[in-house]
Amino acid sequence: MGEIAVPQSFAIPDDVSMADSVFRHEKESPDFVPFERLIDGKWVPVTAVQFAAEVRAVAKGLMASGVELGDRVAILSSTRYEWVLLDYAIWTAGGATVAIYETSAAxxxxxxxxxxxxxxxxxxxxxxxxxxxxxxxxAPTVRELLQIDPVSGSKGAIEELTARGAALTDEQVDERRKQVNAESAATLIYTSGTTGKPKGVQLKHRHFFAESTAAQLGLPDSMVAGQRTLLFLPLAHVFARLISFASFDHKVTVGHTSDLTTLLDQFAAF
Structure with missing residues (x-):
């Protein structure tokens, strides 16, 4: 089989982690709007400062729940803002995200x-x-199951984790995040399992950093600050993850929807 390759045109720092951009945007571009959330039919902006605060709060909750450096935290959900929030919080807490398709059977x-x-x-x-x-x-290693959408009489996952981590300090979170580097596992992504058992691969922060940088080089018209992207692909799919974190890194505003029946209307509104 023939292969074609070109030399890599950029360097990847050894101490990089995908969560770094959250706090870089918070410091350097506090008014940047990385996300808009569809709430009661309206797209509501989330600033870099607001997002960083939410990521910290959820990361604290994960740490308070016993998530240690290198632990795996799985997300089984459709494409929505909370998916991305959890993803960055898991990285900030030093964990690796396990992405599971929302349609996966038991x-x-x-x-x-x-x-x-x-x-x-x-x-x-x-x-x-x-x-x-x-x-x-x-499952022998699963300690707990949380649910994003709250049920009557209980908190949703984001609210629950935020409450659990309230006693932790920002310094504790920063110390944990600094232990993550380019060689740390960022995610485990599995196939949809249509031809047998889902096949998984571990990707490091180094891999995602390289993909994000390459996306800007390969999609210069899309990965430009000020652009807007409505994401509807499943975030358990690696391509959707790439669009998600590359857009965030390069200051593109992202909205999320999983309702394909209203997709054209959402494109028009967004």
């Missing part, structure tokens, strides 16, 4: 949870929780 989720050694699982809603609860409880 046996597929069981395999991924066990194969990855997931310690904490976050699902989107009650329907998904009902599908995976039994296999999550049986």
């Amino acid at each position: 046996d597929q989720s069981k395999w991924i949870l066990e194969d990855s050694g997931t310690s904490l699982l976050v699902v989107e809603n009650t329907e998904q929780a009902d599908v995976v609860r039994e296999v999550a409880e049986a």
